[in-house]
Amino acid sequence: MSDSPAGRLQALFEGHRLTPTQRRIAHCMVRRAADAPFLSSVELAELAGVSQPSVTRFAVALGFDGYPALRRHLREVAPPERPAAAAGEDAGHNEYQQAVLAEIENLRHLAGLLADPAPVERVGRLLAGSRPLLVLGLRAASSQARGFAYFAAKVHPDVRLLDEGGSMLTDRIDAAVRAGATALLCFALPRHPREVVEALEYARAAGLTVVTVAESAFAPVAAHSDLLIPAAVGTGLAFDTACAPMLLGRVLLEAMADELPDAQARLEQFDAKAAERGLFVE
Numbered sequence: 001m002s003d004s005p006a007g008r009l010q011a012l013f014e015g016h017r018l019t020p021t022q023r024r025i026a027h028c029m030v031r032r033a034a035d036a037p038f039l040s041s042v043e044l045a046e047l048a049g050v051s052q053p054s055v056t057r058f059a060v061a062l063g064f065d066g067y068p069a070l071r072r073h074l075r076e077v078a079p080p081e082r083p084a085a086a087a088g089e090d091a092g093h094n095e096y097q098q099a100v101l102a103e104i105e106n107l108r109h110l111a112g113l114l115a116d117p118a119p120v121e122r123v124g125r126l127l128a129g130s131r132p133l134l135v136l137g138l139r140a141a142s143s144q145a146r147g148f149a150y151f152a153a154k155v156h157p158d159v160r161l162l163d164e165g166g167s168m169l170t171d172r173i174d175a176a177v178r179a180g181a182t183a184l185l186c187f188a189l190p191r192h193p194r195e196v197v198e199a200l201e202y203a204r205a206a207g208l209t210v211v212t213v214a215e216s217a218f219a220p221v222a223a224h225s226d227l228l229i230p231a232a233v234g235t236g237l238a239f240d241t242a243c244a245p246m247l248l249g250r251v252l253l254e255a256m257a258d259e260l261p262d263a264q265a266r267l268e269q270f271d272a273k274a275a276e277r278g279l280f281v282e
Contacts, residue, residue: 136185137163144245147249148252187245
């Protein structure tokens with residue numbers, strides 16, 4: 001992604017200590033990378049759901065005199081002409097259609113990120129080699145974690161789902177480490193519970209390698225992850241949509257299964273037993 005507009009924007013933002021509001025602006029600009037050099041501070045503030053002064057402070061935090069200076073810089077590193085479809089891509093669509101189209105764009109962004117398979121392959125090796133394997137996801141991310149753990153258990157010999165917070169969370173991390181765990185996979189979606197950040201910090205201190213799927217490389221969990229792969233969420237409806245994080249989870253499952261020599265045998269054994277039990281309706 002380093003040669004794409006989104007990649008160049010992300011490289012510009014990385015290394016700066018940004019507030020949660022500023023991370024929201026950065027995330028919005030990465031998602032709208034083709035439009036970013038042409039947006040006014042008011043337009044960007046509206047898209048990011050922040051105030052116009054916040055956009056100005058964001059530009060200053062990046063080392064620019066103000067937002068106009070940041071926008072001039074973006075025009076120097078972005079394509080000189082705005083894509084023809086960008087300005088009117090939502091024209092004629094209702095809010096429900098726009099939400100679907102935004103998710104399609106999130107999936108396109110994820111496809112571009114996966115052009116380099118090395119990070120996913122690395123994650124696959126880490127997850128396959130951890131016995132047991134911890135999968136964490138609280139609140140909004142619990143369904144993502146639960147779905148991953150459900151399928152992972154069909155090919156991995158010991159998967160432990162952490163989808164409830166509270167004082168028992170660290171106890172279960174400790175138990176897994178004692179049993180030989182080396183990696184924890186976290187699904188982290190906004191809004192980010194404090195418990196997730198604290199759990200990741202604790203897991204790393206316990207010696208686990210933390211792999212995180214989050215909506216952005218600027219998410220609060222990034223500082224507590226050894227490897228983060230971003231997958232954007234849709235924000236066009238009252239509740240966020242998470243098609244890209246779900247699909248990324250399936251991609252990571254595939255990469256993990258590729259590293260487990262007996263994965264196919266386990267699946268065939270499950271299918272045989274399911275047929276014997278009449279588990280599924282034909």
